[in-house]
Amino acid sequence: MERLLEVKDLEVSFRTYAGEIKAVRGVSFHVDRGETVAIVGESGCGKTVTVQTIMRLIPMPPGFIKNGSIIFDGKDIAKLSEKEMEHVRGSEMSMVFQDPMTSLNPTMRVGAQIAESLIKHQKMPPKQARERAIEMLKLVGIPNAEKRVDQYPHEFSGGMRQRAMIAIALACSPKLLIADEPTTALDVTIQAQILDLMRDLQKKLNTSIIIITHNLGVVANLAERVLVMYAGKIIERGSLDEIFYNPRHPYTWGLLMSVPTSELDKSKRLASIDGTPPDLFAPPVGCAFAARCEYAMKICYERYPEDFTVGDGHRVACWLMHPMAPEVKPPVGKGVTLS
């Protein structure tokens, strides 16, 4: 498959009064055309900063790209001017945000909000853009689109607004769709509908998707490859099956164990990972997870582990993979089924 996006050694920091926050600390990954990649991790691990940097939506200042390159379709995003970037955003890559209740402009008709990027990027006359907006609303499964196109966001339900957001994002048929926790603010039945919709549309339009989530159910539903982030770094990556059935990093184990499943022993408490993520003002020199890791060794605190390749495309940044490390039996993995 052909590469669409290649992120290399990306480092993003924010200058604040208290010092420099190192939000993303050397992230490398790629996305192929038509592929879906999920980034998982807890709040504050740098998932959102990573993807918003790809779209250059991070306010700069205070944010800045400290190092690294973002090659998207042959262009280095990190080096484009703001004017050039306007032609990339919304036309070649676009984004669906977490909260559909606040992500649509309340004083503008939904149709006009979809038409906006068509008028800007494809120089469509307003009338034609409106027709296209109706088509888009139909495509994302909004009934009665001819009427809905002239309504305001407050006349839409939460799920419909997220559908409208997807219509906005896909209006110009972008090569890359970034979905930042697209289902977090929705209730469970609507979540499933939105995920189905995204999967269908991806097949139809052959768009690449980066989906950010902390919900592993969403990952299982949609993604082909998974990146697990912790404290600004990717600590484990692999295909969906590898991550779910053969996880190697203790943090990934923790994530998988904290998912409620139908087979769970109801007399036991759901597992959680003790402790909190490290301070990103002064991240530890060694593995950032060591302080919370029950398998931590001396070296974990002293040196950051290199990426160990454990399978085809499955790489783990953990000293337990070192040949000299003790054998540890994963508490989860084989046989775990997710809803």
Place this chain on the structure above:
Amino acid sequence: MGRYILNRLFVSLITAWVLVTLVFFLIRLLPGDPFLSEKVTPEIKANMMKYYGLDKPIHIQYATFLGNLLKGDFGYSLRYKNRTVNEVINQAFPYSADLGIRAVIFAAIAGVTLGIIAALNRNRSWDYLSMFIAIVGVSVPSFVIGPLLQYVFATKLKLLPVSQWKGFAYTIMPTFALSLHSLALMARLMRASMLDVVNQDYIKTAKAKGLSPFQIIWKHQIRNAILPVVTVLGPVTATLLTGTFVVEQIFAIPGLGKFYILGIQNLDYSLVLGMTTFYGLFLIAANFVVDIIYGLVDPRIRLAR
């Protein structure tokens, strides 16, 4: 929308009735009467009271007043001989209205512009300059600004006429002096509102669509940020149209303010009542119009019951 307007209209009428009734009784609760003067003997006074119908029981006076009011008749002034309240208003109000409307328009346009400039240049010199003007405007009263303007622009620089109301050049200083306070208020409100809106998610959505900064500010930010300013437009119109008295005095404009103050001092019942009713209805109408504008700007309001 039609139902919304009817609803507002009904509420407006009730408000007007409550206002008129309150003022009718309150003015009569003030100590003294309109003919309080050493020169007026008790006999003359009794005659006067009878002539103006003030000797009748209060509920009859109230009924007569309401009846005349429905016909648009405010009655005779008790102090200005042979002049009806309607005549006083007809003669003086155009000046006040002219000044007030100029001030409202100037305050709204300049205030909103200043607020936008300040917000877009947050924590830079344009912001500090705009907010300095706003703070001066809020804290310095018009009776200080007025004479100051006259001194600088009329007496010293001889650019503008000192006073009176005879053409556009005459309107500049009074309009500015009258509107400065409201202008400052709106500038601060608009700035705060702009800064609030810029952090909203839909601004990020607009940016993610690839719109230019100008398009984002113009189509997404200002339209939403202006809502709170539209809300205060009603009360600001009220302040500017009724608060013209001081500025009218300073610039010798033959407006309505003077009559109002004298009417209260002299306990000229019909003049005070007439003018209060007139102003009250005027303001209720202004608020009514603002409500409708608000509904046009913010689609969410239209559906509200």
